[in-house]
Amino acid sequence: MSDNELDAAVAFALRLADEAGAVARRYFRTAVSVETKSNDTPVTIADREAEAVMRTLIEAEYPNHGILGEEQAPTRLGAEHIWVLDPIDGTKGFLSGVPLFGTLIALVREGIPILGIIDQPILGERWLGVAGRPTTLNGTNARTRACTDLAHASLSTTGVEYLSGPGDLDAFDRVRGAAARFRNIPDCYGYAMLASGFTDLVIEAGLNAWDYCALAPVIEGAGGTITDWRGAPLRLDSDGHVAAAGDARCHAAALEVLAAPGS
Amino acid sequence: MSDNELDAAVAFALRLADEAGAVARRYFRTAVSVETKSNDTPVTIADREAEAVMRTLIEAEYPNHGILGEEQAPTRLGAEHIWVLDPIDGTKGFLSGVPLFGTLIALVREGIPILGIIDQPILGERWLGVAGRPTTLNGTNARTRACTDLAHASLSTTGVEYLSGPGDLDAFDRVRGAAARFRNIPDCYGYAMLASGFTDLVIEAGLNAWDYCALAPVIEGAGGTITDWRGAPLRLDSDGHVAAAGDARCHAAALEVLAAPGS
16 A cells, blocks of 8 residues: 555545444434344444444445454455444443443554554544554644553553453453552543553453454554564454553563463 | 522532532643552542642631541531532542543531532533432433333443452342443443433442532432442441432342342
C-alpha cells in the first residue's frame, strides 16, 4: 500500500467510524432488546446495524478486501487486506448506559494491523493509529507516559472475571501484586487511556481479533508496546492474550512476571 | 426542616456540587501526585481541595451542622444535621483518566439521608434526590425500570475484588449466578445508571457512609429500593453492605439469595 493508498484508507476508516458511531448514538440508552449469542455474550440491533453499515461501505469501496467482524460471518479471509470490525466493543456497558464502549476498526495487511481506530461515539473521543505515524486523539498527538518499572505502574483490565483460561488469573495476580495500583477499565477504553498517558499497563486474555487488532497501531504510534503475553507482536491469528504498556521497560517487567511463577 | 428550609438546603447542595466539580475538572487528566492513605486507597490534591472548598461553604452557611467527609476528620457528629461528602468517589478512575467518578453530597438528619447528589463533573450529569420528591437527572425526572425477578436482572458492582469481607463474595456470586447479566460499573455510576433505568441491581460491600448516604435519596426518589443486605434502610451508621434495585420485587429476590446459601 503506497502512502497515498494508506491516506485514502485512513479517510475511509474515519468514515466507517462516523457511520457506526451514528448507529450507536441512536440506540444508546434506549430500550433495545438483547439476544444472547452462542458464546454467552449479548448482542443488540445496535451491534448488528453498526456492523452492517460498515460492511456495506467496505464492499462498495474495497470489494477485494476481506472483512472479519464480531457479528457476521467472515468474508474473503484469504485477501491481502482485511478489515477487522467490532461495532460495539463493550456491549454490556452499552446496555447498562455507560458511555465507555467503543467502535473498533482495524485494517490488517498480511496478518499485521497497519491502521486502528478506537472511537467513543458518546464522549466524542477518537484515537487513530497508523503504522509508522504518530497516534492522534481527535487530531492531536497522543503519547504514552514513562513508567520505568511495575512498582510505579497503574494497571487495568476489563474485569478479573474475564481471565478464565488455565493459569491466566494466577499470572495476572502476580502482576497485580507487583503494580502500584489496579483498576477495572472496561474493554478498549483502558487501552485508550494508556495511549493518552493516563495509565501504564493493560493485561487481558480471551480477546478476539476484533477486540485487539485496532489497538496495536494506536498503542504503538503513541510510543507504547503491545504484544501477546510471550512478547510476540499482535497478528490476526494471535492467541488473545494481550499485554500493553506505555513504556517498554514496564512492558518487559510485566512479561517477566507473567511468565515466571517464582518471580 | 420545613419545606422552605429543605429548598434552601437543596440550592446550597447544588452550589457545593458546582464548586467541587470545578476543582475536579481542573485536575482531571493532569499529572497530579498521588499519596496512599492508611487504608491503602489513593488520595490526590483534587480530592483534598474539593472537600476543603465544600467544608468552607458549609461552615459559613450552616455553622451548626456536622460534616463527615472522606478526606478530613469529622466535625460535630452529634449535630442533628450532618453533611456527608465524598469529593471524588472513584479516585482510582479519576487518576486513570476515566470520566465516571462522582462527587457525592448527602444531607443526613438524625442519621437518615434526606438529600443526595451524584454529580459527574466531566460528563455533566447530575442526579438529585430529595426525600419525598422525584429524583431528577439534570432537572428531568429519572425513573428506575421494572424488573420482576433476578432471572431478568442486569447486575453491577464496582469490582468483585472489593467484596472481601467474610462470605461477601460467596453471597454475591449466588446473586450473580441467578442474574441475567453482570457488569463492573465503578463506584457511584452504577447507582446512577440504576436510577435512570438502565440497570436493575447493584450489590456492594465495604462501603463507607460517604460512599452510600447520597445514593439513598437518589434511588428512592427514582422509584427504587436501597438497603443493607438484611433489608434495613441505609443510615449514617449502616455496616457498608448495600443492595439497590430499581424494582422492589428484584430487591426482595436479591436479599433472599444473599441471605440463603441454599437458595
